[in-house]
Amino acid sequence: MAHPAPKPGIMDITPYIGGEGRVPETQRLARLASNENPLGPSPLAMKAYIDAAKNLHRYPDGMAADLRAALGQKYGMDPARIVCGAGSDELIALLTRAYAGAGDEIVYSAHGFLRYKLAAMEMGATPKAVPEQNLTADMDALLEAVTERTKILFLANPNNPTGSWLDRNALQKLASRLPSSVLFVIDAAYSEFMTDPAYESGQALVDAHKNVVMLRTFSKIYGLSALRLGWGYFPEEIASVLNRIRGPFNVSAPAQAAGIAALDDDDFLQRTIALTEEQKQTMTTGLKQLGFQVYPSAGNFLLAQFGAEAEKIRLALKERGVFVRQMGAYGLPETLRISIGMAEDTDQLLTALKEIKG
Ligand SMILES: *Cc1c(COP(=O)(O)O)cnc(C)c1O
Numbered sequence: 114m115a116h117p118a119p120k121p122g123i124m125d126i127t128p129y130i131g132g133e134g135r136v137p138e139t140q141r142l143a144r145l146a147s148n149e150n151p152l153g154p155s156p157l158a159m160k161a162y163i164d165a166a167k168n169l170h171r172y173p174d175g176m177a178a179d180l181r182a183a184l185g186q187k188y189g190m191d192p193a194r195i196v197c198g199a200g201s202d203e204l205i206a207l208l209t210r211a212y213a214g215a216g217d218e219i220v221y222s223a224h225g226f227l228r229y230k231l232a233a234m235e236m237g238a239t240p241k242a243v244p245e246q247n248l249t250a251d252m253d254a255l256l257e258a259v260t261e262r263t264k265i266l267f268l269a270n271p272n273n274p275t276g277s278w279l280d281r282n283a284l285q286k287l288a289s290r291l292p293s294s295v296l297f298v299i300d301a302a303y304s305e306f307m308t309d310p311a312y313e314s315g316q317a318l319v320d321a322h323k324n325v326v327m328l329r330t331f332s333k334i335y336g337l338s339a340l341r342l343g344w345g346y347f348p349e350e351i352a353s354v355l356n357r358i359r360g361p362f363n364v365s366a367p368a369q370a371a372g373i374a375a376l377d378d379d380d381f382l383q384r385t386i387a388l389t390e391e392q393k394q395t396m397t398t399g400l401k402q403l404g405f406q407v408y409p410s411a412g413n414f415l416l417a418q419f420g421a422e423a424e425k426i427r428l429a430l431k432e433r434g435v436f437v438r439q440m441g442a443y444g445l446p447e448t449l450r451i452s453i454g455m456a457e458d459t460d461q462l463l464t465a466l467k468e469i470k471g
Pocket residue numbers: 148199200201202203226269272273300302329330331332333338341342343
């Protein structure tokens with residue numbers, strides 16, 4: 114029998130597979146597959162979320178006015194140019210839906226965040242992966258890949274899964290050399306982890322260019338992955354486009370309340386940064402001592418080289434309750450991405466690897 118056929122290209126998409134985490138808990142689990150916050154959610158956000166339960170019978174504020182005001186206040190931005198989403202993931206999808214379609218190209222760095230390729234395919238646009246240098250986005254190659262059919266350039270900075278990043282100078286050059294008709298999406302999902310003064314989130318570039326946007330998320334540093342809350346800072350015209358095509362209530366009321374509270378939780382933010390720095394150092398040293406190459410990472414994760422045995426090692430780790438992420442879909446099948454966790458997680462990982470190495 115005939116059945117409704119999806120648009121061309123949809124069935125070519127390999128569904129995005131998240132990090133493993135669901136298994137019967139018979140042993141201690143080290144969940145290091147999804148770059149989640151090992152400290153849990155921001156306590157202030159959790160309290161606001163619970164309080165919001167009293168009003169679950171009410172529709173959310175479709176404009177997320179209080180959350181945008183709080184973001185504007187914290188970062189010195191015009192709230193009218195902030196748009197919130199159900200995760201920054203939704204904003205990636207909305208931007209792609211609004212600006213690219215069949216026949217258009219979407220350019221991204223070869224080992225860039227996978228969502229960009231999937232978003233392109235979803236819209237029937239052509240994904241164009243640009244080779245990197247030393248697992249780092251190559252600014253000149255990205256610019257050379259841009260043609261008159263290019264509608265969007267996506268750049269995660271720092272990038273997931275490589276952990277590499279471009280400094281303020283490189284980002285500025287990229288923004289000024291890119292044709293103004295091409296949308297430049299700076300995905301700054303790990304921005305809060307960055308302490309290097311040469312880093313620029315993208316905020317200043319959004320103010321300086323009509324075609325540059327910056328995306329942010331509450332999933333990583335604030336530990337709110339389950340809530341689905343992200344936001345972006347846009348030129349006025351682009352914000353107005355997104356406000357036309359997003360769902361009228363795309364961000365739930367508990368998410369808005371938790372987000373506002375999280376922005377005040379500086380103590381939690383600082384504790385997360387300190388733990389991440391400390392355990393990243395311990396994990397890097399431990400992996401190197403075991404003979405594994407580790408790439409420098411600015412995020413709350415490490416990319417490490419395991420050679421042809423990578424998948425075998427991943428499965429052996431899983432048997433020992435340690436979940437890490439396979440990187441085949443990113444074109445890096447000999448590496449594994451390991452999120453930073455608590456000291457116990459680092460211990461469990463290193464002990465398991467020692468055992469696996471024999
Ligand atoms: C985690 C991540 C996101 C998605 O964040 P959500 O807000 O949870 O959708 C976006 N971009 C990058 C680079 C990420 O690593």
